[in-house]
Amino acid sequence: MLRLNRLTAWLLIGLLSLVAAALLWLRLPSVMWQSSLVDTLPQEADPAHQVYVAQQQPNEQRFMLMFTVGKEDAELFSTALRQQLAQLSQGEPEILPLGQTGGEDFLQTYTATAGQWATSGDLQLLQNQPQQLIAQAQQRLQQPIPLWMDIRQDPLLLSQRFVEALPDPLPGFEHQAPLYVRSSATQTTFLVALTSSADTLSQANARAIVARVDAMLASLDETELPHQVTRSGLVFHTDAAASQAKLEITWFGGLSLMFVLILLALVFRSFQHLVYSMLVLGVSTLVGVTAVVWFFSAPHVLTMVFATTLIGLCIDYVFHASIGASHGSNNWRHVVPALLLGAGTTIVGFLLLTLLSLPLLQQLGIFMAAALVTVAGLVLLIPQLGINKAPTASWQRLHFAAAEFFQRFSPRFRASFLLLLAVASAVAVWQNYRSDDSVRLLATSTPELLAQEQHMRAQTQAFYDADVILLQAPTASELQQRYAAVHEHLAQWQQQGWLSGWQSWYDYVPTPQQRQQTMATLQKLWLTKAGETYLAWLGIDAPEALQRETSALPRHPLQQDFIYLAATADSPAVGVIRLRGITQHEKLTEALATFSGAELYNPLTQASDALGHYRNQLMWWMAGLLLLLFAILSWRLPQANWQRRCLMSLQVNAVIVTALSSALAIAALWQPLNAFHLVGAMLVIVLGIDYGIFCASRIQRGHALQAISISALTTMFAFGALSFSQTAAIAAFGTTVLIGVAVTAVLVPLLPTANSTHSV
């Protein structure tokens, strides 16, 4: 083994950090970090699904406020609200009323297509009773209502009629820009749709937006006009979740840190272990991230969430190494093989993740393998660095006594007990296993905000279900045909009670066939007597016949909300029809199956399926890791013969199985199991491997237990506190770690020692 002095050891650590930082700096500019859920999906996901999900910006900055006031105060409140909204549009971050369908660019679209587009109703009149359309146009021309299109292009005012027939975005509300107003006998409701250019997924931006809205609401309170406010929008939930997280970090993080510091002060009278753990964590994270960015050009930020497991492992290795080093060089000679065996098994285990088809787990595998190589290397420098302060005498006595106590039971009894316990707990978790991978369970918000969201949805029809009809085709032209074919059936499905409403591209523009028919019918009309008479009454000539390409996608401000054209040659053109109040999923799915390139699709279901896929893959990985562990330990443990090595290996596996099973079985009592329980289980299994190997090694049992108990306690304090989190995913992780690590720490002393001469 290399003989290094302290300075050389520190220089090595500095050099490693510098090299890793330089490599990271070199690579970072070409790395595209991913944050969308779509990038975590299995690689074989449908390209159309990927296109659609990629277009659903979670940081869409739209939100709504609804104010309910007494009818007598409505006038004054409306004025105050308008003033406040005007102020809201000044200052940072800018918050503006959402663009309306009557906006300038919107009207320009219909002005530009004047005389070419007609509603389906008008097209039917045009084909069957054109005289009626002519009479209505004549009447319209003597009404005191402004005209906005060129009458020479559109003598029948079809475009104006088209715009007037567009779907009402908020039925029951009158649009009095920027407000939507609805009145009853006793009260008036004002609805405001707002947007901000700030990214609402950024906690800082969300806070700034909510702070400005809160200030506006406070100003409205000062009017002393009684009113009720309802909020709706992702920004409020993001802010609430961030506030909750901040509160939890302050309390749980603070309390955990305090407990850990007290524990270390009591055990070591020193914080050198903690400081070195932080250093090891920092350097190994740097190396891990560097490895990830060199192996993957588009790593996902969620990898770092899964990689929190590294924290527990760092603490564990540093304590084992430093306590091992504190008991002299003879003891250190037994510690090193155990450390290397534990680290080697865990590293190989994490590398197995790269064989799975999930990009997130592949990235995690590389990160953890690279980071753990670094951790193992750095803890081997502990004797040279002098981080070897022994635990207090009382701590040592306590663990020698514990070791002695557990060894009083016969090896046969302990082996039988561990194996029976493993089988019993595995059966228990098998019997009580329940899982739910729905992403809805992971949503975090306050009950008050959720109630407001429900109220807003009940009061308006501005919201659509997550279920959509997804259409795909190789070209934009073919997509239009497929989209139009499905669109024509929407009204029929509504009449059959399968759904209550929809929002479709062809609510805003005519289908290619309708456009073609409108232009052809109009040209014929101007040649008839009725058409000529009308044109003579107006005193104009027939509009010039336009040779427009009706199969081209018409330009429209809402196009990007419905049609997603392929960015690359191999991606399909995708269209979406949003749905509301689906009651017959199966019938709708069956009906859509008869159309080319159409399907009923729910991205939440897909995200949930993806989480379920992660959960399943992690379970298989764990099973594979346990088999690998059994094989490696049966080969490498220091017991005298292979039978004893196999038996010891079996007992180590039994401890881990018991810990995992009991953790998952108990955690399932609070909430159904999901992928985040399995992330916690990853930490339980790798810590179990280390604890098991240290107990099975030639290290004196009392020494091994000193490190195991302090490692387990710090991990339980640090992660166990997360069990109380309001965020379901974090609580799932915390509960699993808390129970799993506690059970492991309690059971590993039952493992026989390496020097035991007893046979079973």
Place this chain on the structure above:
Amino acid sequence: MMASQALRMLLSLLLSAVLLGSEARTEEPQLAPEVVEFLQQQQQPLPFVVEFEQKRTIQGLPRPLLSSGQLTIAADEVIWHTQQPLDQKLVINATGIHSDEQPKLRGSEVIAELLLAVLQGDANAIARNFATELQEECLVLTPKLQQLQQFVASIESCGVAAIETIRLVEQQGNQSVISFQPKAAVGVEAQ
């Protein structure tokens, strides 16, 4: 002495509370006194009926479109009855513009509010919806709402003792000049 000081303090507290309270409440936009006076002079007791002639000039048409009929102006609605060249009745009220054939013309609420404000001489509604300017015998109204500005450039209401003409200038260059001739001042039931 103490009692009078306490009384003054109490009074000032009460006054400041009243003032703060009144400051906190939002104030309605107000018209200039001369505009209010102009409107009052034009104002006639409701309901009343007038004959009207409309001359509508539309961009692209070689000649204006003429129409005439009868207007019944009541407190809650205006009945716009065109008799020539086509018989047509429109009811304009707070909910919008309703024709014989259509229950309500989509999006007509705002234009209805505007027409009601001008025809009824409603000072509050005018102050809320328009910037105003007096030009000799005409009051020129420019819409404040951006939603309306894209359609209506201005409305001129002319006449000293009563509304004699209204000129509606649209953004696209179209304009309607509506001339009124009183028929009956009182005693008309709005339909």
